[in-house]
Structures are given as C-alpha cells and as structure tokens.
Amino acid sequence: MIVNLPDCSTRDVSKQLVRLRSQVGAVTQGGVMTLVIVTDEEHADDAIEAAAEASHEHPSRILVLVAGSKRGGSRLDAQIRVGGEAGVSELIVLRLAGELVDHGGSVVIPLLLADSPVVAWWPGAGPKELAGSSVGRLAQRRITDAATTSNPRRELAVRADDYTHGDTDMAWARTxxxxxxxxxxxxxxxxxxxxxxxxxxxxxxxxxxxxxxxxxxxxxxxxxxxxxxxxxxxxxxxxxxxxxxxxxxxxxxxxxxxxxxxxxxxxxxxxxxxxxxxxxxxxxxxxxxxxxxxxxxxxxxxxxxxxxxxxxx
Structure with a gap:
C-alpha cells in the first residue's frame, strides 16, 4: 500500500501511520532500528529497493530523506509505503525543499522508533563531517559508500580524517x-x-x-x-x-x-x-x-x- 501526503508536516505523517496500523497491522512492531537514508533523486529509487530487501533480515522503520532544491519556500512531501512495497518495514519517503534540505535531522526526529538505535546511510557522497551532520548526530551507526563517489580513493581519505566511532562504509562490507x-x-x-x-x-x-x-x-x-x-x-x-x-x-x-x-x-x-x-x-x-x-x-x-x-x- 502506498499513501501520498503532498505539502504536509511530520504530524500529518504520524497521524497517517496510526491510521494505517489500524488497517494493515503494526508492521514495525518487531522493528530493531530506524534506518535513515539521506539521498537525492538520482540515488533514491535504488536505495529504497536495497533497503526494502535488507529489511527482510533487519526489520526496521525506513525513513528516506530526499533532498530537493534549496530555492523557494520550505516544503515537505511524504509518501508512506507498507506491505509488499516496503519489505518487512514501514517505509516513509520524505522529499525536502527550501530550508528543510539542511535540517533533515529535525524532520526525522518525530518519526524515529522509540527506544531503538538509529542507523544513517548515505548511498551517494556523504557530508564531510559525518558524525557532526544533521542526521549523523542522531545515529549510532553511520554508513557511507565510497564506491559511488567520483573519486573513491579521495573519499576514503576524507573518511579517515573525519573518523568517529560508529562510522563505516559499504566498501568495507564488500570485503x-x-x-x-x-x-x-x-x-x-x-x-x-x-x-x-x-x-x-x-x-x-x-x-x-x-x-x-x-x-x-x-x-x-x-x-x-x-x-x-x-x-x-x-x-x-x-x-x-x-x-x-x-x-x-x-x-x-x-x-x-x-x-x-x-x-x-x-x-x-x-x-x-x-x-x-x-x-x-x-x-x-x-x-x-x-x-x-x-x-x-x-x-x-x-x-x-x-x-x-x-x-x-
């Protein structure tokens, strides 16, 4: 099931989640974490597909922050996916525009699973200061993927200079x-x-x-x-x-x-x-x-x- 919520607030998303649970059940009742994906439109579809597949092994609430243009007024467009579209998870896509693009951490806070760890994943290039970023400050585990960047070797050097406990990279998992x-x-x-x-x-x-x-x-x-x-x-x-x-x-x-x-x-x-x-x-x-x-x-x-x-x- 997919529900679109154009030009909404996080309160609207939370209310809709409650309604959906009454219809299809508590999908994330056994969720072990909140996975926050920070991406752009170019990488969004592939990241969503990968996260939904991984959720079969790690049930979670998946929050996908898709950064749009910083020009114009602030706007949040949300899409909630449950059931077959989301794997074994509740999957919430949050498209940000305007000033909200730089405040993804504040946007996701009301939607984090209570008393559960937070994992952040940047499918494309992550911020230079990973742990100090808006989303990175919320996460116990921060995942980047140097292989997707234009210069993987330089990206690893950046990660080495900025390493904080909890950082990791998909290139490491592949080894x-x-x-x-x-x-x-x-x-x-x-x-x-x-x-x-x-x-x-x-x-x-x-x-x-x-x-x-x-x-x-x-x-x-x-x-x-x-x-x-x-x-x-x-x-x-x-x-x-x-x-x-x-x-x-x-x-x-x-x-x-x-x-x-x-x-x-x-x-x-x-x-x-x-x-x-x-x-x-x-x-x-x-x-x-x-x-x-x-x-x-x-x-x-x-x-x-x-x-x-x-x-x-």
Whole structure:
C-alpha cells in the first residue's frame, strides 16, 4: 500500500501511520532500528529497493530523506509505503525543499522508533563531517559508500580524517568474505611470516584500497596496491612467504581460485555483494568497528602503482 501526503508536516505523517496500523497491522512492531537514508533523486529509487530487501533480515522503520532544491519556500512531501512495497518495514519517503534540505535531522526526529538505535546511510557522497551532520548526530551507526563517489580513493581519505566511532562504509562490507578467506589461510600450517603483499583491484575500487590497508596494519609488511581496469572491483591478493605465495584471485566471471604451496588449487564462487547484501552486512552490527578504523589509518602505509595493462586501457 502506498499513501501520498503532498505539502504536509511530520504530524500529518504520524497521524497517517496510526491510521494505517489500524488497517494493515503494526508492521514495525518487531522493528530493531530506524534506518535513515539521506539521498537525492538520482540515488533514491535504488536505495529504497536495497533497503526494502535488507529489511527482510533487519526489520526496521525506513525513513528516506530526499533532498530537493534549496530555492523557494520550505516544503515537505511524504509518501508512506507498507506491505509488499516496503519489505518487512514501514517505509516513509520524505522529499525536502527550501530550508528543510539542511535540517533533515529535525524532520526525522518525530518519526524515529522509540527506544531503538538509529542507523544513517548515505548511498551517494556523504557530508564531510559525518558524525557532526544533521542526521549523523542522531545515529549510532553511520554508513557511507565510497564506491559511488567520483573519486573513491579521495573519499576514503576524507573518511579517515573525519573518523568517529560508529562510522563505516559499504566498501568495507564488500570485503568481508575476502578477509575471512585470507585470515583462514594464515591460520593453517606452515605458520610463516608474510613478507610482502600485492593487492590488485580496479583503480576505482575502494574495497581493494581497504583490503590493502587492512593487511598492511595486520601483517606489518610492505603492501603494494596495483591498479587494474576500472569496474573490476577486487581482483587478487598475493601474500609472499618463505614456502611460496598464497594467491586468492577472482575472475571476471566472479569465480575465485585459491592457490597455496603444496595444495591443490581450490575453486569456488566469490560474487561481488549487491547493494542490499552489503547494507544487510553493515546492519548486523551496531557497535563501533575498530578493524575498519584501523584499515582507514593504514591507507598511508600502502604503496600504489598502476599496472601496464591499466595504463593501456
């Protein structure tokens, strides 16, 4: 069910929610959080679709703040979606215009679920001061996505400079399985020190940068980040040891091969997570992510170079 409320107030939205509950039931009775999405028209539809899908794993009230033009008078247009249109959630789209664009936090306060954590997600470029922004001040968890920006590497540098406990990034969530596989291989014999690491990924792959930085901090050895062709994401990680190299490589078909000295190569699927999958991964934890913080701090430890192939493409 979709209900449109043009030129309304948050009180109008709250009243309509009460009426809808009497008709279709309390959708968010078991909601575990309020998810506030801060976006623009360009990213709104994809963000709503991803949040609705993620709500099957994390039932919540979803508030979508869509920034419009700051010109003209203040105006709030709302749309309430419940049932199939909203996944396992109440989904409220709030389109802001005029002065309201800069005061999203004040707009959503009356609509937050009581006694529940607040998570904020910026599907596009987030504000420079994340925790200090209008919405960021309300949230225990703040999610950005460096991969959607025009310069992911520069965006990560901004996040490193402005990091506050509770910050995280979707590019980090996309590395979860890679990190688990790499850590598992090092937990097996022979327990040798890694002497050098090479991480290859697309030149616009924030996930590759974060994996390289994470390994630089954890292994305390030289780490080189090699840029490949754009759009490929994370391609391979090579860890050098005295007995030989451990190589985890993903093909363009998103199948991976893990090779280790003295063992047969292992082949398995390793797809890039969808936006909904990465969002659901981030919503699994609401505490501070110190490993992500360490990875951000390790960005300066990584040596970056472009591969010959990348230069020709």
């Amino acid at each position: 979860t399985r890679w990190r688990a596989l790499l850590a598992t291989t090092l937990d097996q014999e022979p327990f040798e020190q890694v002497t050098a690491v090479t991480v290859k990924g697309a030149s616009d792959s924030a996930s590759s940068d974060l994996v390289a930085a994470w390994l630089a901090v954890r292994l305390r050895c030289p780490v080189e980040r090699v840029d490949g062709a754009k759009g490929r994401g994370l391609i391979s990680v090579t860890m050098e040891r005295a007995s030989g190299a451990i190589v985890l490589e993903r093909s363009e078909a998103e199948h991976a091969t893990l090779t280790q000295p003295g063992q047969q190569p292992r082949h398995f699927p390793l797809p890039r997570p969808s936006t909904a999958g990465a969002l659901a991964e981030e919503l699994r934890r609401l505490d501070k992510d110190e490993v992500y913080r360490d990875a951000l701090q390790g960005l300066d430890l990584v040596k970056t170079k472009s591969s010959t192939k990348a230069k020709k493409s």
